[in-house]
Amino acid sequence: MRDEGVGIHVARELLKMDLPPNVRVVDGGTEGFGLLDFIWESDRLIVVDAVRGGQEPGTLYRFRPEDVKEGRQLRLSFHDLSLLDVLKISEFADRRPETVILGVEPARLDMGMELSPEVARKLPRLIQMVLEEIHREPEGG
Amino acid sequence: MGRKIVVDPVTRIEGHLRIEVEIENGKVKEAWSSGTMARGFEAMLIGRDPRDASYVTSRFCGVCYSVHQLCSARALDMAFGAQVPWGGNLIRNLVMGAQYIYDHVLHFYQLSALDYIDIMAVTEYKGRDPDLLAIKEKIVKLVKAGDPHPLLPRYKPDEFCVRDPEVVLTAVKHYLDALKMHAKARNMGAIWGGRTPHYQNIVVGGVTSYPDINQVMQFKTMLDEQKRFVDDVYVKDVIYFGTGPLWKLAKTGLGAGHRNYLVYGDFPLDPNWKELVFPSGVVYDFDHTEPKVRPFDHNKITESVKYAWYREREPVHPFDGEQVFDLDKKGAYSFVKAPRYEGRAMEVGPLARMIVKKHPVLFDFFRRGGKVGVVARHLARAIETQLMVEACYRWLDQLLVEMTKPGFKIHDTDHWEPPAEGMGYGFHEAPRGALGHWVKIRDKKIANYQAVVPSTWNASPRDEKGQRGQYEESLIGVPCPDPENPINIVRVVRSFDPCLACAIHVIDPVTNEVRKFVVE
Numbered sequence: 001m002r003d004e005g006v007g008i009h010v011a012r013e014l015l016k017m018d019l020p021p022n023v024r025v026v027d028g029g030t031e032g033f034g035l036l037d038f039i040w041e042s043d044r045l046i047v048v049d050a051v052r053g054g055q056e057p058g059t060l061y062r063f064r065p066e067d068v069k070e071g072r073q074l075r076l077s078f079h080d081l082s083l084l085d086v087l088k089i090s091e092f093a094d095r096r097p098e099t100v101i102l103g104v105e106p107a108r109l110d111m112g113m114e115l116s117p118e119v120a121r122k123l124p125r126l127i128q129m130v131l132e133e134i135h136r137e138p139e140g141g
Numbered sequence: 142m143g144r145k146i147v148v149d150p151v152t153r154i155e156g157h158l159r160i161e162v163e164i165e166n167g168k169v170k171e172a173w174s175s176g177t178m179a180r181g182f183e184a185m186l187i188g189r190d191p192r193d194a195s196y197v198t199s200r201f202c203g204v205c206y207s208v209h210q211l212c213s214a215r216a217l218d219m220a221f222g223a224q225v226p227w228g229g230n231l232i233r234n235l236v237m238g239a240q241y242i243y244d245h246v247l248h249f250y251q252l253s254a255l256d257y258i259d260i261m262a263v264t265e266y267k268g269r270d271p272d273l274l275a276i277k278e279k280i281v282k283l284v285k286a287g288d289p290h291p292l293l294p295r296y297k298p299d300e301f302c303v304r305d306p307e308v309v310l311t312a313v314k315h316y317l318d319a320l321k322m323h324a325k326a327r328n329m330g331a332i333w334g335g336r337t338p339h340y341q342n343i344v345v346g347g348v349t350s351y352p353d354i355n356q357v358m359q360f361k362t363m364l365d366e367q368k369r370f371v372d373d374v375y376v377k378d379v380i381y382f383g384t385g386p387l388w389k390l391a392k393t394g395l396g397a398g399h400r401n402y403l404v405y406g407d408f409p410l411d412p413n414w415k416e417l418v419f420p421s422g423v424v425y426d427f428d429h430t431e432p433k434v435r436p437f438d439h440n441k442i443t444e445s446v447k448y449a450w451y452r453e454r455e456p457v458h459p460f461d462g463e464q465v466f467d468l469d470k471k472g473a474y475s476f477v478k479a480p481r482y483e484g485r486a487m488e489v490g491p492l493a494r495m496i497v498k499k500h501p502v503l504f505d506f507f508r509r510g511g512k513v514g515v516v517a518r519h520l521a522r523a524i525e526t527q528l529m530v531e532a533c534y535r536w537l538d539q540l541l542v543e544m545t546k547p548g549f550k551i552h553d554t555d556h557w558e559p560p561a562e563g564m565g566y567g568f569h570e571a572p573r574g575a576l577g578h579w580v581k582i583r584d585k586k587i588a589n590y591q592a593v594v595p596s597t598w599n600a601s602p603r604d605e606k607g608q609r610g611q612y613e614e615s616l617i618g619v620p621c622p623d624p625e626n627p628i629n630i631v632r633v634v635r636s637f638d639p640c641l642a643c644a645i646h647v648i649d650p651v652t653n654e655v656r657k658f659v660v661e
Binding site: 033034036037040089090092093 | 247251279283317320321323324325327328
């Protein structure tokens with residue numbers, strides 16, 4: 001809730017824009033596995049989410065799933081898997097698109113629909129980062 | 142005093158279920174199940190237009206949204222006096238049919254199977270099957286790279302783990318096949334649901350969009366593919382494992398619990414709801430040689446808050462339930478209330494459904510010495526997936542007939558406006574078990590709203606009489622020789638397919654290297 005929903009705010013803005021026809025904006029909700037079909041039919045994936053990296057609230061991050069080798073075992077919860085787990089599993093199934101994760105350090109995660117001022121301030125820059133990714137040439141070819 | 146251990150996924154992922162057990166002499170002596178997150182949704186609904194409830198409650202959870210949408214619509218159907226036409230019910234059934242296939246396959250292969258195999262056994266594979274060799278190579282490569290992340294379970298293999306290299310490799314192959322199947326199953330619901338996640342088409346009175354012949358054919362083609370997988374892979378695997386390598390475990394009855402089962406009943410096979418895929422019923426102290434099924438009466442449901450962080454009061458029926466938190470309450474340890482049926486703690490879900498239905502495959506398993514417990518739960522889940530696939534074919538045929546009738550209807554449009562006053566309840570057998578929503582309407586607005594979700598039944602804390610919830614009871618006596626490796630505890634809890642409302646999802650890279658990803 002609140003800053004956790006930063007992705008939805010970005011997605012809403014993107015949907016208002018005139019994006020290239022091969023770009024699809026998806027509000028993934030809180031799903032992990034439910035997004036498998038979207039992930040598998042994409043060549044490139046840009047994930048926008050709150051990222052808890054321990055920096056100042058509002059800090060922007062850009063990284064790839066392969067940068068996050070925890071060196072620990074599958075974080076299988078009792079219930080579902082996180083998006084990172086789903087990406088790892090997609091890689092194992094040879095179906096992982098080139099992926100980049102853009103994130104912002106959250107300030108508030110309590111119940112509510114509005115972003116905190118720290119995160120709201122960074123929203124335009126975050127959207128700009130997504131657009132840069134969209135227009136960037138694919139890596140490795 | 143035994144040693145206490147805590148299995149708490151909150152620290153690892155977006156979990157919200159915490160299991161605490163006390164171990165004595167290598168066995169669980171006492172257990173506590175805590176929901177660590179408050180669901181404030183119901184309070185948010187008060188004062189809103191009742192028709193919003195189907196959309197808002199579908200956001201209870203990011204995984205099983207459609208179950209709440211349906212259940213809520215059914216509660217409103219009753220409160221509004223709406224009569225859902227058979228065509229509308231058929232489409233509601235088909236949406237949920239796809240959800241069952243998706244949920245159960247995912248649960249077995251991706252969430253549970255790894256608790257039962259020793260993945261490293263694949264290195265011993267000496268066969269020549271090219272598919273299996275390719276998988277072996279992949280696993281070995283991952284392990285060598287120090288990143289076996291997708292496959293290794295958190296817990297060390299034990300005596301019950303399957304070690305035959307070919308069996309393990311085949312299981313991993315099916316794990317990969319299952320991924321492909323449920324990516325497709327998710328799209329089946331969207332044929333009727335409009336979008337995924339969070340379908341939009343189920344509303345009070347029926348559904349919103351008329352089906353066309355192409356949708357019916359598209360669904361059928363996808364169903365054919367799912368059926369092949371369910372019959373030839375999923376059900377076969379579960380029976381093979383349950384009655385083969387895991388037979389020893391099946392006979393122990395690990396994780397049985399109270400042996401009380403509750404099914405609200407769901408999925409009509411005819412317009413008058415005479416025949417249901419899952420008949421309703423109540424079973425106390427189950428004995429497979431004399432299974433006595435009693436009729437279900439929702440007036441016998443009450444919820445106790447004695448050990449939950451809610452304002453103290455006597456147990457009440459969900460119509461009169463409230464969400465007033467008391468975080469300082471002495472003795473409380475969960476945000477989950479304790480629902481009881483005639484004062485008893487019940488299990489809901491696939492095992493309950495297949496017991497109440499007296500399904501021959503499950504009862505044959507009991508006659509041969511299998512007991513209720515973790516293995517029986519997986520078996521019941523697989524069998525009922527098959528029942529749902531079969532039912533989907535029947536519903537598609539019925540829908541085709543309905544569609545050709547003059548005046549074909551999917552919605553009761555005469556009852557779209559909220560009544561000034563009204564009360565209603567809706568029941569649904571969700572993949573995880575019996576789900577109920579209760580609504581009271583005053584001045585055309587929601588005056589009270591309560592949901593009792595399947596995991597509330599299964600994961601409940603103790604009640605005012607000190608009676609344990611079903612997870613807690615199922616854990617008593619479970620062997621745990623190595624407190625550092627509580628694999629049996631995890632098996633028991635996972636066999637219920639636990640789900641507490643989705644909590645905060647934040648990507649958590651947990652690494653010292655995070656600084657280098659900082660952009661600004």
